[in-house]
Amino acid sequence: MNLTLKVWRQSNGQSQGRFETYAAKNIIEDMSFLEMLDVVNEELMERGQEPFAFDSDCREGICGMCSLVINGIPHGGHKGTATCQLHMRHFKDGDTITIEPWRAKAFPVIKDLVTNRSAFDRIIQAGGFVSVNTGGTPDGNAIPVPKIAADAAMDAAACIGCGACVAVCKNASAMLFVAAKASHLNLLPQGQPEKDRRALKMVQQMDEEGFGNCTVTGSCEAVCPKEISLSFIAKLNRDFGVATLKGK
Amino acid sequence: MNILKNIFTTSLGKKYVMAVTGCALVLFLVGHLAGNLQVFLGQEVINRYGHFLQSNPELIWPARFGLLTLLVLHVWSAIRLTLENRAARPVAYGVYKPIGANYASRTMFMTGLIVFTFVIYHLLHYTVRVKAINLTGQDFAAFKVPGTVGEHPQHDIYRMIIIGFRNIWVSGFYVLGIGLLCLHLSHGVSSMFQSIGWKNDSYRPLLDKIACGLAILLFLGYISIPVAVLLGFGKDIQ
Amino acid sequence: MALDSKTPSGPLAQKWDKHRFDLKLVNPANKRKFEVLVVGSGLAGASAAASLAELGYKVKCFCFQDSPRRAHSIAAQGGINAAKNYQNDGDSVYRLFYDTIKGGDFRAREANVYRLAQVSVNIIDQCVAQGVPFAREYGGLLANRSFGGAQVSRTFYARGQTGQQLLLGAYQALARQISLGAVQMFPRTEMLDVVLVDGHAKGIVVRNLVTGEVSTHAGDAVVLATGGYGNAFFLSTNAKGCNVTSIWRAYKKGAFFANPCYTQIHPTCIPVSGDHQSKLTLMSESLRNDGRVWAPKRKEDCTKPPGSIPEDARDYFLERKYPSFGNLAPRDISSRAAKEACDAGHGVGPGGLGVYLDFADSIKRLGVNVIRERYGNLFDMYEKITGENAYEVPMRIYPAVHYTMGGTWVDYNLMTSVPGLFVLGEANFSDHGANRLGASALMQGLADGYFVLPYTIGHYFATSKIARPATSHAEFRKAEEGVQERINRLLASKGKRTVTSFHRELGKLLWEKCGMARNEAGLKAALKRIPEIREEFWKNLIVTGQNGGLNQSLEYAGRVADFMEFAELLCTDALHRRESCGGHFREEFQTPDGEAERDDANFSYVAAWEFQGLDKPPVLHKEPLVYEEVHMSTRSYK
Incomplete structure (x- = not known):
């Protein structure tokens, strides 16, 4: 199939960006979306033009490196699918595809479709961990963890930190990410000692990074490649509220 | 005071303010509707209710003051949050599809603003009774319950409601205002539970349905009065 | 130079404890x-x-x-x-x-x-x-x-x-x-x-x-x-x-x-679908706990829908060859068995490079819900990539390079x-x-x-006790200049071929000559070909853009340039190791029934190569493998 791509080009964080149009020719439906972009980039390079930069690494939907807002929807809008797992069989000959970077103040563009998501790392550094040093930990079975708690924690921990929740949110809110990361630990017995501090610190850092606020539109949940539930946001709201009421 | 600081400066704190004030305002709406619906019980009943409220200024003024505070906090948090939200995305998308987000959730600030102007109109209309805006040419302030003239005349609410809603424009704007309010509530009530954290995967579908149901009930309840008036309820009143 | 592994003396179970005590502390x-x-x-x-x-x-x-x-x-x-x-x-x-x-x-x-x-x-x-x-x-x-x-x-x-x-x-x-x-x-x-x-x-x-x-x-x-x-x-x-x-x-x-x-070839990957392929996707080996691996017995069945192939026309080759381990045979063995089936013309899917991994029996035995609970995410992933529903048709799998x-x-x-x-x-x-x-x-x-x-x-x-030098030290300047020079050389490449095309060519050569099965002639051919590709790489490469900023084309070129050099060492080592062991299978060294044949007498050592310059062969150092505790046996999973 042949497609028209409208791709956001921006040389660096300081410059103004613009859309450029490219033709993607002879695309096969078994290709992944990123492989399709590879093909277009190869052609650009063969013509001596600079390819557009986009992030990707594992290309199997787990590292969270890939991004791209495809036709207005981060990761392209297929349930539980990251851009790297999106295949061209979902497009048809003659389609025009608009490709943009994640857009948020907290995710400044580095180049073209590549953004800086280190705000997420700083949120984790603020409290998204259990303060245990290596060694001296009790036996793995010393503290039983109810299967329900372990499963719920795993549901939250499945987050790949891609930032699609921020990208899709009309407010560029990072609540789904922060809630998933905080809930993962706050649901487990191992996370209890630092539960209050974690909720407060992570939210504080989230605010400092310049993300917007959650207005519960639910679009984050709809695009999340790991289908993280909105209910974790309620949990973070609860944990933060309890910590606040304790006067911490 | 960490508690106040957390509540008034953090994103989640402002959402608590929004949720808690919203919750109280919803309770007021329920109470207000219960009062209003007494119009169907007849002139005497609703006027007695009105007189009860008005003759107890030590109740009604704190209540009014409380409602005003709630409204101010609700609007303040909305403005603060909205400004922050706008700032969080300085460059807009070329193409943007709000997947998974329903209309009500995306238009909260807009519906909120319109409802706010509606509330002001409504207060001027029926509480302050500004003659110029009731479009009937009559002065509502002059409507007195027959037989109460004298030192303590009672206000004839029944007549005011019926005359007021007989004007198609007034009723129309009222239905529109209530409609937007209930659209606002269809999202707001369910979000309220989310924002204060009283939601999980088990309660979520139920709470969402309750929110929607409540919004519809309030809508039907409130519009029943102008609709009834337009259909001829109280046509003997001049 | 003698290679000293610094393995502590004493009984195996106490070596680490003893060593930790012997280690000096800061x-x-x-x-x-x-x-x-x-x-x-x-x-x-x-x-x-x-x-x-x-x-x-x-x-x-x-x-x-x-x-x-x-x-x-x-x-x-x-x-x-x-x-x-x-x-x-x-x-x-x-x-x-x-x-x-x-x-x-x-x-x-x-x-x-x-x-x-x-x-x-x-x-x-x-x-x-x-x-x-x-x-x-x-x-x-x-x-x-x-x-x-x-x-x-x-x-x-x-x-x-x-x-x-x-x-x-x-x-x-x-x-x-x-x-x-x-x-x-x-x-x-x-x-x-x-x-x-x-x-x-x-x-x-x-x-x-x-x-x-x-x-x-x-x-x-x-x-x-x-x-x-x-x-x-x-x-x-x-x-x-x-x-x-x-x-x-x-x-x-x-x-x-x-x-x-x-190099380890993982048996349960999703087969290649075409030349555009940029990477292969692995599905957890845990799938083999409940899936049965088979290929059609008759070559003419390979293009038929798998459901139409009767039970007796299917070759459950892992269960047949390795009755005690069956579908759970180790990775190298399972991979090679799949390759053998495909090489013999029994492969399925595009290019005949695939075998079936069938869950029909498990679904019948445990119910589809149990299978979904165990492997749901893998089945979803398979469907995203291939567009096929593995609850209904068997998965197609093929080995792929996975771990080194x-x-x-x-x-x-x-x-x-x-x-x-x-x-x-x-x-x-x-x-x-x-x-x-x-x-x-x-x-x-x-x-x-x-x-x-x-x-x-x-x-x-x-x-x-050697102090940390300052980065102003001459060695730092020299190394930095070397790096900068290499970057400049890559950026100056204004040839006709992209990095990907060179990488693909090199990769294909390695997969064919130094992949799941290797032989002397193939390895020698690869060793002859790699320097040629490398030479063309440096002459005919296109690298776009500048150094001052994000330049993915430059990053990639630098990495592939190193693979170009490394590939030679990979093949040199494979050529020198005249035995078959684990992930290294030399066709010349196999038992009559096609199993890997180790040569413990001559190759029971670690081959550690020392760089001598790109134009000179590396020097081989041997670290003998001494087994104090275990007896070296032939690996058998039959």
Whole structure:
């Protein structure tokens, strides 16, 4: 199939960006979306033009490196699918595809479709961990963890930190990410000692990074490649509220 | 005071303010509707209710003051949050599809603003009774319950409601205002539970349905009065 | 030069304890004076950086991804082994050790493997304490499964995302140290050279991938934890960014490279669908617990819908050849069996490169819900990629390069032949011999980072007494200039072919000549061809853009340039090892029924290669493999 791509080009964080149009020719439906972009980039390079930069690494939907807002929807809008797992069989000959970077103040563009998501790392550094040093930990079975708690924690921990929740949110809110990361630990017995501090610190850092606020539109949940539930946001709201009421 | 600081400066704190004030305002709406619906019980009943409220200024003024505070906090948090939200995305998308987000959730600030102007109109209309805006040419302030003239005349609410809603424009704007309010509530009530954290995967579908149901009930309840008036309820009143 | 593995003396079970006692310690107050440069932030790198910082060392950690959490360890699905014996099914440290040594086809260092099995139990405790949400039984205790051909259930797992969860645990520990100021993190930064001062590794040259700036960092020791070199084959299950650069540059600076020919081919990957393919996707080997592998007996059935092929026309070749292990035969054996079936014309799918992995029987026996619960995410992934519903039609699988057992030679202390240079995780050669067992990679990465390096690096500091040089030292300037010159040379390449086209050509050659089965003629042909491709690479390459800013074309060109050099060493090693063992199968050396034939008399050693210059053959150093405890036997899974 042949497609028209409208791709956001921006040389660096300081410059103004613009859309450029490219033709993607002879695309096969078994290709992944990123492989399709590879093909277009190869052609650009063969013509001596600079390819557009986009992030990707594992290309199997787990590292969270890939991004791209495809036709207005981060990761392209297929349930539980990251851009790297999106295949061209979902497009048809003659389609025009608009490709943009994640857009948020907290995710400044580095180049073209590549953004800086280190705000997420700083949120984790603020409290998204259990303060245990290596060694001296009790036996793995010393503290039983109810299967329900372990499963719920795993549901939250499945987050790949891609930032699609921020990208899709009309407010560029990072609540789904922060809630998933905080809930993962706050649901487990191992996370209890630092539960209050974690909720407060992570939210504080989230605010400092310049993300917007959650207005519960639910679009984050709809695009999340790991289908993280909105209910974790309620949990973070609860944990933060309890910590606040304790006067911490 | 960490508690106040957390509540008034953090994103989640402002959402608590929004949720808690919203919750109280919803309770007021329920109470207000219960009062209003007494119009169907007849002139005497609703006027007695009105007189009860008005003759107890030590109740009604704190209540009014409380409602005003709630409204101010609700609007303040909305403005603060909205400004922050706008700032969080300085460059807009070329193409943007709000997947998974329903209309009500995306238009909260807009519906909120319109409802706010509606509330002001409504207060001027029926509480302050500004003659110029009731479009009937009559002065509502002059409507007195027959037989109460004298030192303590009672206000004839029944007549005011019926005359007021007989004007198609007034009723129309009222239905529109209530409609937007209930659209606002269809999202707001369910979000309220989310924002204060009283939601999980088990309660979520139920709470969402309750929110929607409540919004519809309030809508039907409130519009029943102008609709009834337009259909001829109280046509003997001049 | 004689290779001294520094393996401690004494009984196997006490070597590590004894060694830990013998290792010199650094006074707690002095630790902050030592600075460690950790390159790579996967399981090994992140766990090492965090643990060293906890001890009080100053740490700088570098990764090329935009966040340390994205290292490719994240993609490991199946699980992590540990000799906990929670299931009371006969497991023990000794059994895990023995299984790993045997699985590695008796080509691993005995003492290392024993230590790995010993510390495996600590890893689980550590990870649980960090909040890794391992699967649990209803009673709240840890769940286990049998994995990758093990006869006991010793694999701990977190759904199909164990690598992700373990990495997040290590990443969170690292994040905590970053917030405490003990670790300085450099994401989107690629290491391009090691700096040696007086023969010791004392610094690195890095390029900031965002600004293009080349800079140097000085440290008291350099730790490389940069993963394997599977991407030399172009198509592999590795992430696109995985590369050999750091350990290759270390090799060129004098760190011996051991056993590069030991490459693991994973049997359960999704087959190639066309030339556009940029990488291969692995599906957890756990699928083989309930799936049956088969190919049509008749060649003419290969193009028919699998459902229409009657039971007696199907060849369940793993069950037939290896009745006791059946579909759970180790990776190298299963992969080769699939290749044999396809080579004999029984392959299915595009190009006949695939065999079926059929769940029909399990679905009949356990119900579709049980299968969905166990493998739902894998079935979904399969459907996304192929558009086929594996609940209804069997999956198609084909082997793909997955893991590399070879890597930088390290001694028992994980130090390379260059003092002060340590290599951890997949990047080193140490623990898996010629073949790695399932769920052992995560174990090794974390063992190295959490529980080995923190002890052994202190000994180096306490004994070497060489001060950290300033980055103004001449060696730093020289290394930086070398790196800059190479970047300029790449940027000046204005030929006609893209990096990808060269990488694909090289990868195809390696896969054909040095892939699942190798032979002398093929390897010699490859050794002749590789320098030709390399020459054309430097003459006819296109690199677009500038240095000053993000330039993915330049990054990629640099990595492929290193693969171009490395490929020769890979084939040289494969050619020299005239035996078949584990992931290295030489067609000339097989039993009459097609099984690998080891030559213990002549090849029971680690082949560690020393760089002599690109135009000269490398020098082979041999570290004899002495088995004090186990008896070398022929691996049999029949």
